[in-house]
Amino acid sequence: MIKIYNSLSNQKEEFKPIIENEVKMYACGPTVYNYFHIGNARPIIVFDVLRRYFEYRGYKVTFVQNFTDIDDKMINRANEEGITVKELADKFIAEYFKDAQGLGVRGATIHPKATENIDVIIDTVDKLIENGHAYAVGGNVYFRTKSFPEYGKLSHQPLEDLEAGARIDVNEDKEDAMDFVLWKAKKPGEPSWPSPWGEGRPGWHIECSAMVNKFLGETIDIHCGGKDLIFPHHENEIAQSECANCKPFAHYWMHNGYINVDNRKMSKSLNNFFTVRDVVKDFSYEVIRFFMLSAHYRSPINFSRDLLEQAETGLKRIKTCLENLEFLMNSYTDGEITAEESTLLENLKTHRSRFIEAMDDDLNTADGISAVFELVREMNSVFVNGKQYSKAFASKALELAKELLDVLGFSVAKEELLDEEIEKMIAERNDARKAKDFKRADEIRDTLKAKGIVLEDTPQGVKWRKAD
Ligand SMILES: [Zn+2]
Numbered sequence: 001m002i003k004i005y006n007s008l009s010n011q012k013e014e015f016k017p018i019i020e021n022e023v024k025m026y027a028c029g030p031t032v033y034n035y036f037h038i039g040n041a042r043p044i045i046v047f048d049v050l051r052r053y054f055e056y057r058g059y060k061v062t063f064v065q066n067f068t069d070i071d072d073k074m075i076n077r078a079n080e081e082g083i084t085v086k087e088l089a090d091k092f093i094a095e096y097f098k099d100a101q102g103l104g105v106r107g108a109t110i111h112p113k114a115t116e117n118i119d120v121i122i123d124t125v126d127k128l129i130e131n132g133h134a135y136a137v138g139g140n141v142y143f144r145t146k147s148f149p150e151y152g153k154l155s156h157q158p159l160e161d162l163e164a165g166a167r168i169d170v171n172e173d174k175e176d177a178m179d180f181v182l183w184k185a186k187k188p189g190e191p192s193w194p195s196p197w198g199e200g201r202p203g204w205h206i207e208c209s210a211m212v213n214k215f216l217g218e219t220i221d222i223h224c225g226g227k228d229l230i231f232p233h234h235e236n237e238i239a240q241s242e243c244a245n246c247k248p249f250a251h252y253w254m255h256n257g258y259i260n261v262d263n264r265k266m267s268k269s270l271n272n273f274f275t276v277r278d279v280v281k282d283f284s285y286e287v288i289r290f291f292m293l294s295a296h297y298r299s300p301i302n303f304s305r306d307l308l309e310q311a312e313t314g315l316k317r318i319k320t321c322l323e324n325l326e327f328l329m330n331s332y333t334d335g336e337i338t339a340e341e342s343t344l345l346e347n348l349k350t351h352r353s354r355f356i357e358a359m360d361d362d363l364n365t366a367d368g369i370s371a372v373f374e375l376v377r378e379m380n381s382v383f384v385n386g387k388q389y390s391k392a393f394a395s396k397a398l399e400l401a402k403e404l405l406d407v408l409g410f411s412v413a414k415e416e417l418l419d420e421e422i423e424k425m426i427a428e429r430n431d432a433r434k435a436k437d438f439k440r441a442d443e444i445r446d447t448l449k450a451k452g453i454v455l456e457d458t459p460q461g462v463k464w465r466k467a468d
Contacts, residue, residue, distance in 0.1 A: 002057065004222070005298060005362045007230065007253040008154055012362055015252065017221050023054045023061045025222040026212050026250070028229055029111070031068040032092035033077040035275040036099060038288070038303055039226070039266055043256050045289050046297040046363070047224050048105040049409060050254070053359050056407045064215045065108040067093055069115050071204050075190055085191050089113070099276045102285035104409040110215050114207040118193045121202045121210040124244050125182045125195075133243040137173050139185025139198040145178035148239045154253060155231040180236055182206045205236035212241065212249070223250035227257055256297045262304050274303075283308050286410065290315045293365040293408055314373070318405070321376040325383050325398055332391045341393035344382055348397055351375035355404050365408065372404050422453055426462050429455075 002015040017023055027047045030036050036044070047063075054061050068074075069089035078088040097107070114121070125141050128134035133147045145151050145159075152159050159178070166177035174181075181203040186192035192199040202210075212220060218241070225234065234253065241249040258265070261272040279288055282305075291311035295301040337345070351371050358367030379397055383389070405411075425444050432440040445455055448464070456463045 002054075002360050003362055004252055004254060006251075007255050008250075010156065013252070015221075017059070018219060018251070021059050023051075023059045023222065024216045024220040025051065025061065025063050025224065026208070026216060026220055027063070027065045027108075027223075028208055028225040028233065029065040029067050030096065031071055031073055032089050032096060033073045034092060035095055035277045037266075037273055037275045038279060039259050041099075041103065041276050041288065042259055042292050042297075042301070043224065043226050044100060044105055045103055045292045045409070046256050046365075047254075049293065049365060049407070050222075050224070050363055051106070052407050052409060053363060061109070062216060063108045064110045064112065064211065066208060066211050067096070067111060067113045068204065068207065069093070069113045070191060070201055079189075086115070089115070095277075099280075099285075102280065103276070103289050104286065104411070106409075112211045112215060114202060114211075115191075117207065117211055117214065118202065120214045121206055122183075122193075122195050124206060124210040124213065124240065125202075127244045128182065128240065131243065133239075134182055135175065136183075136197045137175075139200060140173065140181060141183035141197055142174045142179040143182050143236070143240060143243075144175065145180065145239065146176060148243055150242070151178075151239050152235065154235050154238055157231070180205065180232065182240070205233055206240060208233075208237050209240040209244065209249075212237075213245065218245040218247045218249075220250050222252045222254060224254040224256075227255040230255060254297075257300045260300060260302045263302055266303070279308075283312060287312045287315060289409060290369075294369055296362075296364055296366045298362070299366075314369075315410075318372060318376050318401075321380055322398060322401055325379065325394060328383055329391055329394045329398075332389050332394050335390050335392070337390055337393045337396070341389060345393060345396055348375060348378060348382075348400055351378070352400060352404060355407075359407070368404075368408065372401070372408075375401055375404070422448065422464055426455065426464060430462065 003012045004015050005012045025047070027043060030040050030044075047065075051061050051063050067089070070085060074085050074088060078085045081088065093113075100107070125134060128143065129136060129141065132144070134141055134143050149159075152162055155162075163178055168174060168177045183195060183197055183206070184200050184203055185197070186199040186201070190201065192201055212223070223234070223237070230253075238249050260266065261270075261274070264270060264272060266272055266274075276285075276288065287308060288311075291303075291308050292301070294307075294311055294314070351374050354374070355368050355371035358364040358371055361367075379401065383394065383397070425448060429441045429444040432438070432444065448455060449467075452467045453464055454467045456465070
């Protein structure tokens with residue numbers, strides 16, 4: 001039984017899908033005006049594991065993660081760079097996929113963009129106006145927050161408390177301080193779309209409501225995102241969707257905890273705001289992933305050099321064990337698994353049970369990783385002692401470890417280049433250099449580097465070695 005902590009009820013609940021053996025999940029994706037930072041990386045990695053885990057447990061998962069490709073930040077950044085908002089979005093969506101792939105994050109089933117769903121957004125706003133939950137004024141459309149008595153149910157704050165902190169800016173024309181914008185009238189120089197209320201663009205919150213509805217339906221199983229999105233973003237999504245559809249929006253809300261940097265809150269003013277692209281200069285993508293999963297997703301996590309180094313050591317210990325076993329296997333015997341081996345294998349499998357128990361319990365990847373470490377420790381004690389085993393047994397043990405690592409998103413199968421392929425590429429690089437095509441030469445060097453091959457130019461020619 002899979003249990004997840006539901007922010008809506010503030011408790012752990014048994015997961016019961018709407019459709020048996022299926023999961024419809026949505027995660028709020030990044031605003032694509034820059035490389036994504038480690039604060040964004042955490043939900044991206046954690047909810048990738050959630051999806052993988054559901055699949056491992058036999059569910060069919062439809063996972064939607066949007067790209068916010070129009071908002072104030074996008075417009076400001078595009079203006080600074082002298083490019084269009086679309087050019088900015090295209091650039092950083094491509095960069096997103098590079099980092100995500102590096103981090104072992106699979107692409108979502110669908111990655112919709114706000115600007116490609118303006119029609120659905122307009123329909124949703126229209127519906128809300130029709131049923132009295134929204135109103136248009138001066139080309140803007142606002143959500144009438146007090147028309148939704150359940151407002152505040154996710155952040156567990158009564159409307160009166162929220163109201164105390166709300167203000168109307170002098171240039172705003174809304175009825176009530178609690179109301180929030182669904183559609184913004186065009187300002188000079190901004191991208192805009194035609195709408196029944198004049199040229200304009202969507203507010204941020206409405207895009208998620210509209211795209212969830214379009215791609216997953218009126219009610220979904222799980223909505224996830226960072227804890228910082230609970231209020232107002234997710235609260236507003238609930239209000240919009242439940243008022244538009246008169247149905248519950250999401251049965252489970254999952255939120256990951258904050259990231260601190262060297263025990264201080266990550267913030268631009270403290271200048272401790274790292275992009276993933278910065279961090280991979282010193283640590284591999286895999287190490288970042290391992291680090292993020294080494295804590296329970298709801299706990300705060302402290303991002304520091306020391307802890308990344310620890311993650312690096314931990315991951316290496318696991319990989320070394322598997323590499324050793326692969327090496328030892330070559331000298332093992334053919335034939336069937338013996339009775340003694342069968343008992344050993346059953347012992348190893350207890351770690352899989354422990355892994356599942358941990359992951360069933362609100363995706364406890366920290367304990368899941370501990371189970372993998374236990375498995376590795378036991379595999380080392382079984383195999384690294386000079387004893388002879390059958391290849392069949394060794395490969396079962398190896399498969400078991402790989403199975404668990406795969407759920408966490410670590411593929412252990414190394415993409416190994418054959419020596420002659422490496423030599424061929426080096427020869428091609430030499431030719432490129434002779435032809436003064438240094439761009440091509442550098443490309444080849446980088447391709448090899450990405451596959452763990454380091455080149456050294458020596459007076460005697462090019463030497464290569466496998467990186468540690
Ligand atoms: Zn959202």
